[in-house]
Amino acid sequence: MQQTAKTLMVCLFIAALMGSVACSKKNPPPAAYDTNAGQEMEEADLGAGEFRSPAEIDPALAAIFQNILFGFDQYSLTPQARAILDGIGAWMKNNPAKLVLIEGHTDERGTYEYNLALGDRRANSAKTYLTQLGIDAARIYTISYGEERPVAMGSNEAAWAKNRRGEFKIK
């Protein structure tokens, strides 16, 4: 797959940056799964560094790719989130070569680990909705940052509400 090449590039780039850190030269053999694993799992391939924020590409895109917001400990989509995703879905249909990365974020409350899982849920809620609109799942990447990348500082509901979000990047 082309993913192998991409992973290798990322790897070499990092290795060049950091000299001393060991980095495997090729992908490890696929992990074996026991029979109750249920389904195959893909190796991560993100190339997150190549995705850019919509506003950076074109200010007009920022109006389409607005952050979607979530309730505390929730990953269900609000009507406003669905409306934003409808707009993003329409844009993706008109720009079939473009890929979208959805970042899942949480507020600072709760543990890092639970919030990483919650952020993953949020990003995947948005992804699932976009695929239901007919967007090819292969064009949508997800990543969770949990509580690690807040947009609003402060320990109050106003800041928390802004931080419980899905954020979009394009390439």
Next chain:
Amino acid sequence: MHMRCAAVFITACLIVSHPGTSACAKVYIDINAPSATRVPIIIPPFQNTGSEPDTHKLSTGMASIISADLEFSGLFQIIDPKLLNEAHLRGVTRNEINWDSLSVVGAEAIVTGVFAISGNRINIEMRLFDAVQGRFIMGKKYSGTVPEYRRISHRFANEVFKELTGAPGMFETGIVFVMQTGGNKELYYCDYDGGNQRRLTTLNSLALSPCVSPDGSRVAFTSYRDGNPDLYVMNLAGGRIEKISSKKGINISPDFSPDGGKIALTLSPKDGNSEIFALDVQRRTLERITDHRATDVSPSWSPDGRQMAFVSSRSGNPQIFINTLADRSVRRVTFGRGNYNTSPAWSPRGDRIAYAGLIDGRFNIHTIAPDGSRYRQLTAGQGNNEDPSWSPDGRYITFSSNRTGRKEIYIMRADGTGQKKITVGSGDKTDPAWAPLPGN
């Protein structure tokens, strides 16, 4: 990587008093008694018998490290040497010690020490006496480099602890934690008391959730080094880092199995639904532990390796559950106390699970028995307290707290007493993992 060199080059030998008076196996403190009385012990400043000056203040430095170790154990009452006339504190051997003055201040044990500095090296002799009977119990000679004085002091504190309680001490253990550095998070290490703080990783990324292998040789952690939250293992001795899980989605919350052969972790194989797996470190095979549409995260093995505590939102909000590995049956542990309970850490003794629970808007550390009984709140009224991790002997817990306004690493006894901040410097510090030393 420097951690082990220090341990290797300290040489020690037993100081034996004349035959016939060597230590018998009397246990002075029953550490399992519900209310063990504290042994009053005095540790005067050590005597510099060499010709070189004590420029590093080792005299009081070593005595205070041993005092702090024993005090933190909760089994000793440290008697302030200033209560005694300085002339009465100079005695080092049985014949020199002023026993009458010790009985006046109520000391039942005394540690004495002499040292000599020669360039970058020190030679140290330390002795432990029963002050009630005026009897020599045990002594050790150490030689090492000057910067090793902390480790040598901790090692002798372990000897004292073992001699008086019959149980091994853990004063030579360390703590791995996460520190915010600019926009990144890197792994750091310090001695259990905060000494020798130093950086372990320079990945210029987010490092999260470290977990130390039971033999103390490896750290498993999550890093975004290559973009995705992947799982890595670092060899503490050489600093070598290897990526061991990079599934699509999250590869987080590692916990080494008691035999060190497996790592329990959280993956999200489908639609962001996180599940717990066990990864065989050698064979790289994955075994699925949980299978539920709710969020499952943060596994912690029981010390016999047969069960796993974890967090699940399957009852509507995050609670602590236990999975019995033989049949994958799941039961809930936390009921009726808060609707956000996370970060389970199963005690190495097996009888308690520590966790962070949200009550009245604050996170605090609690413990509960695996059957849901014997609930106890350990921290209260001081900021948010999270990320509990047990010491290898199950007597202490390290955790993070923002009670000073910044997130710092703390240690406390397993009953919540003796809470003490151990970290210094700017940058939020979180996610402590207690690290046994190799070979211990």
